[in-house]
Every structure is written in C-alpha cells, then in structure tokens.
Amino acid sequence: xxxxxxxxxxxxxxxxxxxxxxxxxxxxxxxxxxxxxxxxxxxxxxxxxxxxxxxxxxxxxxxxxxxxxxxxxxxxxxxxxxxxxxxxxxxxxxxxxxxxxxxxxxxxxxxxxxxxxxxxxxxxxxxxxxxxxxxxxxxxxxxxxxxxxxxxxxxxxxxxxxxxxxxxxxxxxxxxxxxxxxxxxxxxxxxxxxxxxxxxxxxxxxxxxxxxxxxxxxxxxxxxxxxxxxxxxxxxxxxxxxxxxxxxxxxxxxxxxxxxxxxxxxxxxxxxxxxxxxxxxxxxxxxxxxxxxxxx
Amino acid sequence: xxxxxxxxxxxxxxxxxxxxxxxxxxxxxxxxxxxxxxxxxxxxxxxxxxxxxxxxxxxxxxxxxxxxxxxxxxxxxxxxxxxxxxxxxxxxxxxxxxxxxxxxxxxxxxxxxxxxxxxxxxxxxxxxxxxxxxxxxxxxxxxxxxxxxxxxxxxxxxxxxxxxxxxxxxxxxxxxxxxxxxxxxxxxxxxxxxxxxxxxxxxxxxxxxxxxxxxxxxxx
Ligand SMILES: Nc1ncnc2c1ncn2[C@@H]1O[C@H](COP(=O)(O)OP(=O)(O)OP(=O)(O)O)[C@@H](O)[C@H]1O
Ligand SMILES: [Mg+2]
Numbered sequence: 001x002x003x004x005x006x007x008x009x010x011x012x013x014x015x016x017x018x019x020x021x022x023x024x025x026x027x028x029x030x031x032x033x034x035x036x037x038x039x040x041x042x043x044x045x046x047x048x049x050x051x052x053x054x055x056x057x058x059x060x061x062x063x064x065x066x067x068x069x070x071x072x073x074x075x076x077x078x079x080x081x082x083x084x085x086x087x088x089x090x091x092x093x094x095x096x097x098x099x100x101x102x103x104x105x106x107x108x109x110x111x112x113x114x115x116x117x118x119x120x121x122x123x124x125x126x127x128x129x130x131x132x133x134x135x136x137x138x139x140x141x142x143x144x145x146x147x148x149x150x151x152x153x154x155x156x157x158x159x160x161x162x163x164x165x166x167x168x169x170x171x172x173x174x175x176x177x178x179x180x181x182x183x184x185x186x187x188x189x190x191x192x193x194x195x196x197x198x199x200x201x202x203x204x205x206x207x208x209x210x211x212x213x214x215x216x217x218x219x220x221x222x223x224x225x226x227x228x229x230x231x232x233x234x235x236x237x238x239x240x241x242x243x244x245x246x247x248x249x250x251x252x253x254x255x256x257x258x259x260x261x262x263x264x265x266x267x268x269x270x271x272x273x274x275x276x277x278x279x280x281x282x283x284x285x286x287x288x289x290x291x292x293x294x295x296x
Numbered sequence: 297x298x299x300x301x302x303x304x305x306x307x308x309x310x311x312x313x314x315x316x317x318x319x320x321x322x323x324x325x326x327x328x329x330x331x332x333x334x335x336x337x338x339x340x341x342x343x344x345x346x347x348x349x350x351x352x353x354x355x356x357x358x359x360x361x362x363x364x365x366x367x368x369x370x371x372x373x374x375x376x377x378x379x380x381x382x383x384x385x386x387x388x389x390x391x392x393x394x395x396x397x398x399x400x401x402x403x404x405x406x407x408x409x410x411x412x413x414x415x416x417x418x419x420x421x422x423x424x425x426x427x428x429x430x431x432x433x434x435x436x437x438x439x440x441x442x443x444x445x446x447x448x449x450x451x452x453x454x455x456x457x458x459x460x461x462x463x464x465x466x467x468x469x470x471x472x473x474x475x476x477x478x479x480x481x482x483x484x485x486x487x488x489x490x491x492x493x494x495x496x497x498x499x500x501x502x503x504x505x506x507x508x509x510x511x512x513x514x515x516x
Contacts, residue, residue, distance in 0.1 A: 172387070172391070186346060186378065187396035188399045
C-alpha cells in the first residue's frame with residue numbers, strides 16, 4: 001500500500017509536469033490573444049513526433065536531450081509565427097465562436113499533416129530516458145528522467161516565466177496587453193508584436209511538453225486531442241490567465257489522475273474532469289481566477 | 297500643434313464622429329465639453345489612433361497621423377489619460393508610470409528626468425509608488441493615470457474627464473495640479489474633456505462644445 005502510494009505520487013508528479021508545460025502555454029496565449037487555441041494540442045503532438053525523429057536521427061545518446069530541446073524550439077519559432085501571422089491575425093476582431101472553429105479546424109489539419117509525415121504506427125523512442133538511467137526511491141526503482149528531469153524542467157519554466165513576466169520590459173508588455181490591449185497601445189506598446197511573441201512562446205511551450213513526453217510513451221495519432229482536452233480542464237480549473245494557478249492545478253490534476261490509476265482504475269479518465277466540475281461549481285472563475293482582474 | 301479636420305469615425309457601423317474640427321495650438325488649453333455620449337471619448341481615441349478614421353485628418357506638427365499606428369504616437373510627446381483610468385492593476389504605481397517611458401527606450405538620464413517631473417508635480421504619489429494599482433482608491437487611481445500620461449505627454453496632454461467621480465476636495469487638488477503644470481510648462485498643449493465646464497474654467501482658454509459627434513462652437 002505504501003509503495004503503491006509512493007508510486008502514484010511519483011507518476012502524478014511526472015505527469016503533472018508535462019501537463020503544466022502544455023497548460024501554461026495555453027493560458028498565456030489566451031491571456032493575450034483572448035483566443036482559446038484548440039490547435040495548441042497539435043503543437044504538443046508535433047513537438048513530440050519531431051522530438052522522436054530527431055532523437056532517432058542523432059543516434060548518440062548524450063545528444064538526445066539536446067534533440068528534445070531543438071524540437072521544441074523548432075516548432076515554436078517556425079509554426080508559432082506562421083500560425084499567428086498567417087491565420088490568427090486575421091480573426092482577432094471576429095466572434096469567439098468563429099475563432100474557436102478556426103483553431104479547431106487547424107487542429108484537424110495539423111493532425112492530418114502529422115499522420116502524413118509520421119504515419120499511424122506507434123512511435124517509441126526512449127533514448128533520453130535510458131540515457132539518464134534509474135534510481136531507487138523508497139524501495140521503488142524509478143527513472144531519473146521522470147523523477148527529476150520532468151519536474152525540474154517544469155519548475156524551471158515556471159520560475160523563468162514568472163521572472164520574465166514580472167521583471168523584464170518585454171514580459172511586462174505581455175502582462176500589460178493581457179490586462180488591457182487598448183491601454184497598452186495607448187502607452188506605446190506594439191500589441192501586434194506582443195501577440196506574435198506570446199504565441200511563439202506558447203507554441204514552444206506546447207512543443208516542449210510534447211518533446212519531453214515523447215520518450216515516456218508511445219506516440220499515436222490522437223495524442224494532440226487528448227492533451228488539449230486535459231489542458232482545458234487544467235486551465236479552466238485554475239482560472240484562465242494565471243500561470244502559478246496552472247502549476248498548482250496541474251499538480252492537483254496530475255496527482256488526482258495517477259492516484260485514480262492505482263486505486264480506482266475505472267475512474268482514471270474522468271478524475272481530472274470530476275475535479276474540474278467540483279471546483280467550478282464552487283468557484284466559477286476557477287481556483288485562482290477572479291472575475292474582475294485577470295492576472296498573469 | 298494638434299489639428300483635427302472633418303474627422304469622421306464609426307464604431308460598429310454607426311457614425312459616431314461627424315466631421316469634427318478641432319485645433320489645439322502649442323501652449324493652448326482647450327476644453328472639450330459635451331453631454332454623455334456626445335463623442336468626447338471617441339475624439340480622444342481617434343487622436344490616439346485607437347480607432348480608424350473613416351474620413352478627415354488628424355495632424356500633429358503638420359504631419360498627418362492617419363497612417364501612424366497608435367503605439368508610435370507617444371514618441372511624439374503625446375500623453376493620454378483615458379476616462380476610466382485603465383491602469384494595469386497588478387503593476388505597482390511606479391511600474392505603471394515607468395512603463396510608457398521604458399517602452400520608448402529613452403536614455404537613462406532622460407527617463408530619470410521625466411519621472412522626476414512627474415513625482416515633483418504629484419508628490420502625493422511618491423508614498424504610493426510601491427502600491428499595486430489595483431489597490432488604489434478611485435482618486436489615487438486618477439492621480440496615477442495622470443502621472444502615467446505625463447511621462448510621455450511632454451508636448452500634448454489628453455485628459456478624458458479627469459474630474460469624473462472625484463470627491464470635491466480631490467477635484468480641487470487635481471485642478472491645482474493642472475493649473476501648476478500649465479503655469480510652469482508654457483508650451484505644453486492641453487486637451488481636456490468634461491461634462492461640467494465650470495471645473496475647467498481656471499486653466500483653459502478655449503471651450504469647444506461637442507454634440508452628437510459634431511463641434512458646435514469653439515469659444516475663447
Ligand atoms: N463600443 C461602442 N459600440 C457602440 N457604440 C459606441 C461604442 N462606444 C461609444 N459608442 C457610442 O458613441 C457615442 C459617443 O460615445 P463617447 O464615449 O465618445 O461619448 P462621451 O462624450 O465620451 O460620453 P461620456 O460623457 O459618457 O463619457 C455614444 O452614443 C456611444 O453610445
Ligand atoms: Mg467619455
């Protein structure tokens with residue numbers, strides 16, 4: 001029982017780390033663009049597939065971690081600007097329903113592109129996990145990759161992002177546009193540039209979530225959709241637009257899901273959504289949200 | 297310095313400004329007076345480039361601003377305090393005030409000088425510098441919004457209903473600050489809107505009346 005408990009906690013932590021990376025990008029992008037980007041899940045999936053391919057290509061185990069980072073960066077700086085400038089910039093003034101449909105269509109398109117490029121056979125490439133080896137914690141042999149690397153990267157992203165948004169001028173322009181786009185423009189902030197920058201960061205974070213998840217699981221079509229649905233749950237539970245909130249909620253939902261896996265497996269899939277519904281019934285604006293102030 | 301000629305603006309398909317003519321010379325202090333819904337805020341937003349012109353022109357120092365994006369206008373020396381303050385609530389007062397100067401990329405000395413000017417004119421803000429803007433009272437927020445506009449408004453200051461919602465004592469204080477500012481900076485141009493023109497009398501020289509999107513009169 002004790003071992004099972006520990007195992008559930010470790011799994012939950014690793015899982016929460018992945019979920020956080022995706023959800024934080026989603027919430028950051030929503031805060032600025034005011035568009036709930038359904039295609040965020042595709043960026044996760046493409047990041048995962050590209051990471052697997054790159055890891056396979058470099059062959060050398062000690063370069064495999066670098067390959068993961070390169071995959072995330074490549075998706076962010078290539079697909080990010082293409083999608084924001086080419087597609088989203090055309091629909092900022094449109095109704096929310098239309099925006100949702102457009103990003104949903106993009107999700108479907110990218111899902112097909114992904115099937116075209118990588119096929120439908122499961123892809124498994126765990127060189128980065130093997131590279132880092134295993135350790136024993138409390139009688140359980142666990143991979144260093146999941147025990148330390150995933151939570152470590154998530155924590156680093158949280159700290160760096162919070163610092164960037166609060167302490168740097170560029171970060172503050174993002175927060176200002178999140179609060180009030182027109183007021184930001186009126187004091188000299190180029191909101192188009194902020195949109196582009198934010199979407200690129202968000203895309204890179206989604207892809208990083210995918211790249212880091214790739215070595216721990218078989219990649220199959222549909223992981224993008226699965227991810228976006230779970231991220232919505234996290235972001236809605238946290239309250240849209242809050243990055244620390246996304247971290248705490250990812251932890252809650254990650255742990256909740258993994259405990260369900262071990263103790264009530266039949267509920268595994270629904271636990272995140274049960275948590276979401278329970279929270280939203282009590283606090284409609286989310287755990288960390290407030291209806292009047294939207295913070296980053 | 298600032299001149300609007302036959303400015304027409306539409307919001308959501310409805311024509312809101314219908315040929316607005318307005319001039320604010322260097323050192324001019326112009327009041328834009330009109331009832332609720334007359335088009336005062338819309339005029340300010342048009343000047344700042346926050347709404348596109350359907351027709352007409354907005355010139356600053358003789359240069360047409362129509363094609364200039366809103367975010368490039370503060371660099372001309374224009375500062376704008378919107379009517380509902382619109383501070384960034386999670387930033388401190390100082391962060392709110394500094395931000396417009398920082399995004400301009402001013403040299404450190406110039407940035408310091410601009411902030412000095414603001415703190416000196418609004419000493420009551422100094423002790424509130426580290427307070428989050430979201431935690432300010434309405435009156436304090438108005439002062440902070442004025443401060444933020446002053447940082448870039450070295451040549452033209454646009455104040456949309458600065459007295460609205462201020463308790464009488466605060467309104468008097470706000471008026472004193474403006475009077476001191478225009479006294480000290482003779483070439484600063486000021487455009488200030490108000491539904492109650494009496495409050496503006498001490499420091500304006502021209503009153504322009506706006507009604508249903510048209511300027512009725514501009515009297516000295
Ligand atoms: N976003 C909008 N959508 C539709 N109509 C608008 C919008 N903003 C303003 N209007 C209309 O434009 C007209 C002028 O509004 P504006 O805000 O410029 O008036 P104002 O003189 O500033 O009024 P107030 O004293 O209430 O601030 C009003 O009739 C208003 O209903
Ligand atoms: Mg108004």
